[in-house]
Amino acid sequence: MLTLAFAAVTALLATATLMPVLRSGAWWIRGFDFPRLQLLLLSALVLALQLVFHPIDDPWTTAIVIVNAACMLWQAWWIVPYTRIARVEVADAPADARTRIRLLASNVLMTNRDATPLLEQVRAHRPDVLIAVETDAWWEARLDTLSDLLPHAVRCPLDNLYGMHVYSRLPLHDAQIRYLVEDDIPSVHATLELDDGRRVALRALHPRPPSPTESDGSEERDAELVLAGRAAQASDLPVIVAGDLNDVAWSRTTRLFRKLSGLLDPRIGRGMYNTFHARLPGLRWPLDHLFHSRHFTLVGMQRLEHVGSDHFPILVELALSPGCNDPDAGLDADAADQAQAREALEDATFSADATARG
Template identity: 50%
Template sequence: MLDIGLGIVAAALVLVTLVPFVPLRYWWVRGFDFPRLQLASLALLAGLTQWLLGSAEWRWWSIAACVAVAAVQFMYILPWTPLAATPVKQAPDDHRGHRITLLIANVLTPNRNAEGLLRQIHAHQPDVILTLESDEWWGEQLNRSLEDKWRYCVRVPLDNLYGMHLFSTLPLEEVEVKWLIQHDVPSIHGWLRLPDNSRIRLHAMHPRPPAPGESEESLWRDAELLLVGQEIRDSHEPTLLAGDLNDVAWSRTTRLFCHVSGMLDPRRGRGMFSTFHAGYPIIRWPLDHIFISSHFTLNRIQRLEAFGSDHFPILASFTHSPAHAAENDEPQASADERREAEATVEEGRQRGDGEAHG
């Protein structure tokens, strides 16, 4: 009976490992991009259990299937472990250049523990603060505590889970709130003016996820991210992109975004820094991201304490050092990847009702 049960588990693991290879955008297909660490761990546990306790002659097929599943899943998540190379170089202690620190927090709209987040903001003193899912109530709490020091701000309070607030000690210039693919999902785009008078392009995003009750497909998320990625590619400016992208670091869409835009993930070679779900360690993956252009080196990145939201805040500090851009390993898109991105963006434009429509 044990062998049969473990054999069924092995077959199910093979199936869910193959599902993400299907080129469909349905949420139940793309959702299997997320729990790769969990699936790999379950495969190893099932295979080991069958090896130690199983007795059926065919159990070796089941064990082999579990090993194959674990290998495939680990292949995807390996770059986000200390075993992999770090395409974003570490900034030396004596490195010259302006340091910029960002804090991102998806606050979870009904969460009312603003003090838990504000305490961490004041402790770490980031230059830029981005909150997501922040409504009018959250905006009031943030303004009351932050507006004296973080004088530059953009407020987009919404009660549909897509509100955003951006606070900065650095001057914000040419800021635009855009509704790129869907009319009710905003993003913030602008420039940060550094003390040396140079400027950094900043994009803040929170696209709609493919999930029950949100969207049946991933098109809206994918098209919005890739549209901004194309803009980044064409600008060649020092750029930061931050937000809850409702996608994991190792998904096809996120990898495609990095290749198309040339942006780098500072977590690669350092860890996953999983931010969701804060309440359930067994189902936790990296949904909140900070991507950088090759003009930056990394000082530090860390996940902060839970404060009642279903997301942990994440904090990252970078040094703006354009002269060292060649030291970072900037990704490049193939011709096929560029065509795929263009097709996705065009479909999002045509089917969406945002500013990019048509």
């Protein structure tokens, strides 16, 4: 009886482990990209219980142990880079690096009507740039009170959970609100002028997630990441891409974005920095991201305290110090990746307005 129980649980874990391998955008398949750590821990628990309570003395029990171990190893392959076991991808900033930029990104949760915790964090940490998503007109009125610290702004208040605001201490040039794929999902594109006059391309994103309440599939999200990745690769300026991407750092689609863009992830070798879900400690994963070109090194990165949202804010400080990162850092796109990117764009449904603007 115990053998059947362990076999049934192991079969479920193996199915959940293999689901992301399927090249489908269906939300109920793509959702298995997220809980890799949780699935690894469940496989480890089942394996430990079997070793303690059930002898490994026949082919069935041996097979169950092997399958569970294989599940653990497969999940670990994806998430170990986001632990301190791995080598860091982004070098620590040199002590004498003077040109720095500090960014704070927060999904505020549109229905959250207490702006005070976030406003206090902004005033405490004094970022050069604040990226806020899920912002409507109510949130805009509260965030505008930060104009003494962050006088430059791009505002796109929406009541559909996809509003976006960017506030900056630094001058913003060529600022645009663009709808890359869907005509109700904005992104902000601007050029930041740093204190020493050098300029940086900033891209703020918040694509729609695959979920039963948002979108049946991930096609539109995946296409937006492809477009953003290609734009970053084509930029002549140092690039920062940040926001709630509604995708985990280790997913196939985020890895494709990193390959297409050539951008680096400062979390690699340092930690997951899980930002969602703020109210469910056992079910958290990294949805809020900041990627950057190899022009930057890392001064510091931290997940901030809860601000009443279902996301934690994240604070990242970078130094503009070209030549300090390993020239081989990051991921490279091959022919198969380029084909996958073309397929992602073909599978997405572009709105008429978005096609014209994107």
